[in-house]
Amino acid sequence: MQIQYQTQRLSMRFFMLMLVLFAAQVGFGLILAMQQTDPTLLAGVLNFNVVRAEHLNLGLLWILAGFIGAILFVGPLLSKRELAAPWLIKVLFYAFVATVIWNVATQALAMRGIAGWWEGQPWLQEGLEYLEAGRAADLVILVGFSILAYVVLRTFPPVREWNEIHWGLGIGVVALMAVWVFGLFYVPRLDMQEYFRWFVVHYWVEGVWEVIHISLVGFLLVLLFKVDVKSVGYAVFWGVVLVWLSGLLGNAHHYFWIGTPEFWQFWGSLFSALEPLPLVFCFWHIYLDAHQNRRPLENAPAFYFILGSVVLEQVGAGILGFSMTFALTNVWSHGTWVTPGHAHLALFGTFGMLGIAAAYYAVPIMRKATNFDQRLGKLAFWLVFTGILGVALAFALGGTVQIFVYRTLGLEWFGGDVFPAMGVFKLLVPTFGFVFAVGAGVLIFDLLTLGRRARAPVAPDARHGVAHAGEMAVHAGGVGGWSRYLTGFEAGIWLMAMWIFGAVITLGLLSFNLPRVREMGDPTLPYLLAWIGYPGLLLVTLLFVWRFLASMEARVAAPAAASAAAAIPAGAAVAAEV
Amino acid sequence: MSCANGKNCDETRKRRRALVALGIMMLIFIMLSGFSFLKSRNQITPDSVSFGPYKAADGKRVFQSYNCMGCHTMVGNGAYLGPDLTKEYERAGPAWLAAFLPSAGGWPTEAAVRTQLMNQDQIADTGVDSIEAYFKKYSGAQQRVERRGGGTSLMPNLPLSSEEVGQLIAYLKYTSALNTEGWPPKVKIEGLDRRLQLAHGTHAVAAAAPAAAAPAAGTVAPDPAARGEQLVKEYACGSCHALDDTRLVGPGWGGLSGSQVSLADGSTVKADDAYLAESIRQPNAKVVAGYPAGVMPAYDKLLKDEDVNAIVAYIHSLEKQ
Numbered sequence: 001m002q003i004q005y006q007t008q009r010l011s012m013r014f015f016m017l018m019l020v021l022f023a024a025q026v027g028f029g030l031i032l033a034m035q036q037t038d039p040t041l042l043a044g045v046l047n048f049n050v051v052r053a054e055h056l057n058l059g060l061l062w063i064l065a066g067f068i069g070a071i072l073f074v075g076p077l078l079s080k081r082e083l084a085a086p087w088l089i090k091v092l093f094y095a096f097v098a099t100v101i102w103n104v105a106t107q108a109l110a111m112r113g114i115a116g117w118w119e120g121q122p123w124l125q126e127g128l129e130y131l132e133a134g135r136a137a138d139l140v141i142l143v144g145f146s147i148l149a150y151v152v153l154r155t156f157p158p159v160r161e162w163n164e165i166h167w168g169l170g171i172g173v174v175a176l177m178a179v180w181v182f183g184l185f186y187v188p189r190l191d192m193q194e195y196f197r198w199f200v201v202h203y204w205v206e207g208v209w210e211v212i213h214i215s216l217v218g219f220l221l222v223l224l225f226k227v228d229v230k231s232v233g234y235a236v237f238w239g240v241v242l243v244w245l246s247g248l249l250g251n252a253h254h255y256f257w258i259g260t261p262e263f264w265q266f267w268g269s270l271f272s273a274l275e276p277l278p279l280v281f282c283f284w285h286i287y288l289d290a291h292q293n294r295r296p297l298e299n300a301p302a303f304y305f306i307l308g309s310v311v312l313e314q315v316g317a318g319i320l321g322f323s324m325t326f327a328l329t330n331v332w333s334h335g336t337w338v339t340p341g342h343a344h345l346a347l348f349g350t351f352g353m354l355g356i357a358a359a360y361y362a363v364p365i366m367r368k369a370t371n372f373d374q375r376l377g378k379l380a381f382w383l384v385f386t387g388i389l390g391v392a393l394a395f396a397l398g399g400t401v402q403i404f405v406y407r408t409l410g411l412e413w414f415g416g417d418v419f420p421a422m423g424v425f426k427l428l429v430p431t432f433g434f435v436f437a438v439g440a441g442v443l444i445f446d447l448l449t450l451g452r453r454a455r456a457p458v459a460p461d462a463r464h465g466v467a468h469a470g471e472m473a474v475h476a477g478g479v480g481g482w483s484r485y486l487t488g489f490e491a492g493i494w495l496m497a498m499w500i501f502g503a504v505i506t507l508g509l510l511s512f513n514l515p516r517v518r519e520m521g522d523p524t525l526p527y528l529l530a531w532i533g534y535p536g537l538l539l540v541t542l543l544f545v546w547r548f549l550a551s552m553e554a555r556v557a558a559p560a561a562a563s564a565a566a567a568i569p570a571g572a573a574v575a576a577e578v
Numbered sequence: 579m580s581c582a583n584g585k586n587c588d589e590t591r592k593r594r595r596a597l598v599a600l601g602i603m604m605l606i607f608i609m610l611s612g613f614s615f616l617k618s619r620n621q622i623t624p625d626s627v628s629f630g631p632y633k634a635a636d637g638k639r640v641f642q643s644y645n646c647m648g649c650h651t652m653v654g655n656g657a658y659l660g661p662d663l664t665k666e667y668e669r670a671g672p673a674w675l676a677a678f679l680p681s682a683g684g685w686p687t688e689a690a691v692r693t694q695l696m697n698q699d700q701i702a703d704t705g706v707d708s709i710e711a712y713f714k715k716y717s718g719a720q721q722r723v724e725r726r727g728g729g730t731s732l733m734p735n736l737p738l739s740s741e742e743v744g745q746l747i748a749y750l751k752y753t754s755a756l757n758t759e760g761w762p763p764k765v766k767i768e769g770l771d772r773r774l775q776l777a778h779g780t781h782a783v784a785a786a787a788p789a790a791a792a793p794a795a796g797t798v799a800p801d802p803a804a805r806g807e808q809l810v811k812e813y814a815c816g817s818c819h820a821l822d823d824t825r826l827v828g829p830g831w832g833g834l835s836g837s838q839v840s841l842a843d844g845s846t847v848k849a850d851d852a853y854l855a856e857s858i859r860q861p862n863a864k865v866v867a868g869y870p871a872g873v874m875p876a877y878d879k880l881l882k883d884e885d886v887n888a889i890v891a892y893i894h895s896l897e898k899q
Contacts, residue, residue, distance in 0.1 A: 039659060039732040047734050049648025052657050110645035112737055117639065127642035129656050188635055189623055190753060192615065194653060234589075241596045248603045252610070257761035258653045259621055260614045265759070267610060271603075331763055335654030335662050402658075409773040410765030412661050412669075412718070413725065415732045421777055521767045521776040 003365055005076035007083035012366050013093050014069035015359040019444045021062035021100065022352075026440045028055040033430035039415075046108070053107040053125070053132040059347060060130065061100055066355020067212055068092070068148060071169060073362040074219050075155050078166060084154035092147045095140055103137045121186050128193070130201045131183045138184055145177035164233035168215030168240055175208045191259030198254040206247035206275065209351055213309070214239040214282060216354060220306055220361060221289045224299065235285040242278035250275045253325045257334060265327035272325040276318035280495070286310045287491045290548075294485075296555040299364070301377025305357030307548060308385055312349020314495075315541045316342055316392065319502035329509035332407060337399030337422075338509070341392040341534075348388050359447055369451030376446040383439025385545065389538045390432025396505075398425030400530040403512060404523045482547060483554035494544040498537060505533035622755045629672060629748035630699030632741070637749025640742045649733075653758055660733065664758060667750040671716030673700050674723075675750065679743045680873045681827045682733040684817025685726035691719060693813065693875045699744070703751075721770060728814050735827055740872035802884075806892025809885055818874070821896055828874060829866055833898020835890075840867045854890045 003009065028051050035041045035048045042051075075083055083089065106124045109115070116124030116134055124134040133141070152173045156166055183200040187193035218232040218239075252268030286307065297303050320342035324333040333339060360377055364370045401422050411417035419426065508529030516522050615621075627634035641647075647656035650663045667675065673694035677686035692709045694700055706712045713720035738746070767773050810816065818827035823834070839849045842865045847853055856863055859878035865871045877886070 036659065043734040047649075048659050049645045049657065052648045053645060107645075110643070110648065113640065113643040113742065115639070115643035117643075122639075122642060125645065127645035127647060129647050132645065132648075188625070188638060190638065190653065190756060191621060194655060195611070195614070197655075237593065238596075241593075241600065244600055245596070245603060248600070249607055251607070255614070257758045258655070259756045259758055261619060262759050263610065263613070267606070331761055334761065335651040335656075335658065337658050340658065405777050406661075407763060408765070409767060409777050411773055411777055413722075414659075414661055416726065417774070417777055418661075518763075519766045521773070 002368060005082050007086050007089075008073050008076050008362075009366055010083065010086055010089045010093075011069040011072035011362055014065050014072065014096075015355075015363055016448065017093070017097065018062045018065035018069060018355055018359065019447055021058050021065060022440060023444050024104075025055055025058035025062060026437050028052075028058065030430065030433050030437055033433040036429055037426045044111075047111050050108050050110055053110065054104055056130055057103055057107070057132055058100075059352075061096075061103075063209075063347070063351045063355055065096065066352070066358060067209075067216075068096075069362070070216050070220075070355065070358035071148070071152060071173070071212070073358065074216070074223075075152055075169075077223075078169070078219070079155045079157055081155065083151060085151055088147050088151055092144055092151075095144050095147075099133075099137050099140045099144070102140075103133050106134055106137070107132055126186075128197055131197060135184065138180075142177065142180055142184070145173075145180055149173040149177050163229055164236040164240075165215050165219050165229065168211050168218070168236050171240075172208055172212035172215060175211070176204070179203045179208055194258040195255065195260060198251055202247075202251045202254055205347075205351075206250060207244065210243045210247070210278070211240050213313075213350060213354055214243070214278075216358065217282070217286070217306060217310065220302070220357065221286065223361065224297075224303055224306075225289060225293060225295060227289060227293065232285075232289065235281070239278050239282050239285075242274075242281055246271055246274035246277055250325075253330065256327050256330055269326045269328075273322060275325070276314070276322050279314050279318040283310055283314045283495065284491075287486075287488065287548075290552065291486060291488075294555055297552050299361055299370075300374045300553070301381060302357050302360040303552065304378060304381040304549060305353045305360060307545060308381060309350055309353035309357060311541060311545055311548075312345050312353065312388070315498060315537065316345020316347075316349045319498060319537060320345060320392070320396070320505070323502060323506040323509055326506075326510075328513060329506060332403045332509055332512040333399070336402045336406065337395045337425075338403065339399070341395035341399060344388055344395065345392045348384075356443060356447075363447055363450055367451030372450050376442055380439045380443030380446060383442060384436050385439075386542065387432050387434075387436025387439055389542060391429055391436060393534055393538050394425045394428035394432060396534045397530060398422045398428070400508070400526060401425065404517075404526065408512060408518060408523070409521065483550035485554075486548055486551040491548075494540065494547070497540045498544070501533050501537035501540060504529050505537065508533055621757055622752060624749070624752045627748060627752040627755065629703055629744055629751055632744035632748040634745075634748040634752035637745035637747070637752070640738075640745050641749055644736055644738075652753065653756070654761065662762060663750060664753050664756070665762070667747065667754040669716065669718030670722060671712060671719050672703050672747045672751070673697075673712060674716065674719035675747050676700065676743060679736075679738055679746060680740070681735060681817035683731055683735045683826065684814055685729050685731050686723065686817070687727040687812060687814040688723045689813040689880075690727075690817070691723060693877065693880055696875065696879055728811060728816075737870075738873075739870050743873075802888045802891040803895045804892075805885075806888035806890070806895075809881075809889055810892060813877075815889075823898055828869060831893050831896050833896070835894040835896070837898075841865065842867050842869070842871070851887075851890050851894070854893055855886050858886050858889060 031042065031046070031051050032048065032055055035051065039048065072083065072089065106116075109124055110127060114124060115122035115127060116136075121135045123136045125132055126134055131138075153170060156162065156170060162170065179200055182196050185196070187196055214236055218236045219229075221227065222229050222232050248271075249267055250272035252264045253272040254268075255264035256268060290303070290307075324330050324338060324342065364372050402418060405411050405418050405421045508526050511517060511525045511529060514525065517526060613619075624634040624638055641652075646652070646663065649657050650660040651658060652662070653664050654662060670678075673691050674686060676694045676697070677690040688709060691712065695704075695707060695709060695712060701707050704712060704715065706715055713723075765773075767776070820826050820830040820832070822832035823830040829839075834849050835851075835854065837849050838846055839853070840846050844867075847864065853864065858881065860876055861874035862871050862876070881889075
């Protein structure tokens, strides 16, 4: 398999940039995790708020780098021609790098209270969560988004020839730019500032990124399984519509307590409860797409990360998001550690893993190393997957304790009352963070050096890393047992198990309203439900992904009937289908 | 759940309907947003709030300049390392905040809060002029002083100017007055002791009690330097002044007495007893080069002459380390 259009190679630099930024973001994350256990660490040198600003900003930036890389790689395939204005893409790249360096440097000014006020705008750094970048960087980013939108739209065929993926990506890149504009103004009122801040943050994530995500997952599945774009197109259209039907008014769940009127509690509770629908839909479709034809996986790491992306979207954004989206549960979870549990799974899981998946798909093709050793990639997947689930678990359980001590008991001394009570969970964050960081290190090393390492001749089996998995399957009773074919019924049972634990979590948050907890100070019920709900949900998630992948891996061990089909040059197949 | 090839699922009509529904949603959202910021809602705005000469609108800029949201939450949004600041003014009041903010690394003592109550802006804003009345009005301040006063906090010192401190207080006054629809939820469990016991168990509370009682001793020590040391603890001078020569918020005291000090106006003075006493009574009379004026409160009305002399004697006893 090789690339068909030379300009697809422009995606390579964005994937590499993504890896570098990812490494930096994980590094900052580890510092944060250690500062959570010892807040005096690096105090005065690199205060927590600066490190956090870097962690959030780099998180958004590397996800964007991954999106851009993926879009540039599939753009020509979707359009059956080279990218328009490749020089602009090079400009975009250097502007991106310059903005990142500038932004990382200016965040540290917060320690001295310098925001660079001029003409009523903070030009150097803004001090708003997720929108920490100063106006100078904001404007360059806006230009960058315009370049991306221009190149994508100029590359695409005329509108009447667009399929759903064209529509998804086309609307996605334009909306990416349009929504950003709401973050370009200083707002003097706190309530209004938060109102518009969520325009950017919520509508990016749940309006725009989700659309790009659905479109890219759809097209990557087309490429990986060589299915008909029409079958995915249906899922892409209804996925996008469901995202917007629920997400548009779902933004209301950010307007419960920021000084906006009470009626948002009704609308937010009602519509954001529907937000998991598109995610269930997407989840179901990845099952269908992966199991309709029984071809073996050619590029296991790419599929591992796509699956991780869709599953964590379901669990992190869907289920954990659902649990705290009602005014009666959000009143407790809001402003506590319970929320970063959801945010880490939703952001890294859904969007981060997609960028990594796209890199695992595209990089080997561009480096002409499609028979690369896939074991490192799989190992990295399991490490980051377990790591991020563990981090989320620590946040969620620590947050439950925090709710009780801080909100129910009203003890506001973090150093003396709240931290000691959260104790062990504070330590679990850096612990699982370390597992995650090792995984991130492995995958960054793997992708950076893939195709460049001194290559020992790889046996066809070892390249899938299943010589071993195959053996295990044989021991476990052939292709039966844990690695037998995953039926739709079984996948449904797994999904239901996740949602049952999700319901337990939701009830746990809801139980903070009971007089027994609020007035008598007995936390047994919320603690018990959290202790059943969170570990249960995350364990089922882990087992399900294991089960799903075992079933996929078993296909390699299955008779070679399918491998003849797989031998068709992928490019030809794609060209024929798109 | 999918429309297989060739099957007639009436997709076009379904898709058009979905888009119409989407349009209705957007309309609802726009209408709700419009209602949210109507004047008739009487939501407070920063331009109507001030603290003394300081405006809440300026305080919001200071709040963002220091990226306070990167450690704290405000209306519940931000990081979760420090407490939520929305109702902080209501809980602790402006004098506690004024005592805390310039030297955030240390928790204010009762005397430090009392010092702030000498300020006319504070008296005008709180409507009280005694510490007892202040504690009655802002129960959070009393609780903090009693439990943490004089200890070190987990927050780093920030280079806030006195103006910025006033503006931040004005901003926190605004956020306290913001109608947040009942969030954070009201605490319904009465009694601090009971709540501490529920959080930590009986044992932990019993152990913590004697430690808190220790610095309250008020007997007069005979030796001036020892008396000075006691006063320094009481007023939590150590929140800003290190006992060696390092800079916390103000200059360190180790080896200060008798040394040559360069002032902001370019001149140099010897830090003799008279200079040290003056700097305690009227800190803005001679400001050391490199330090902002107006951060330290004046102690002339609070400390008797013998107290000032005792503190000077204590500073005198501190060797350069």
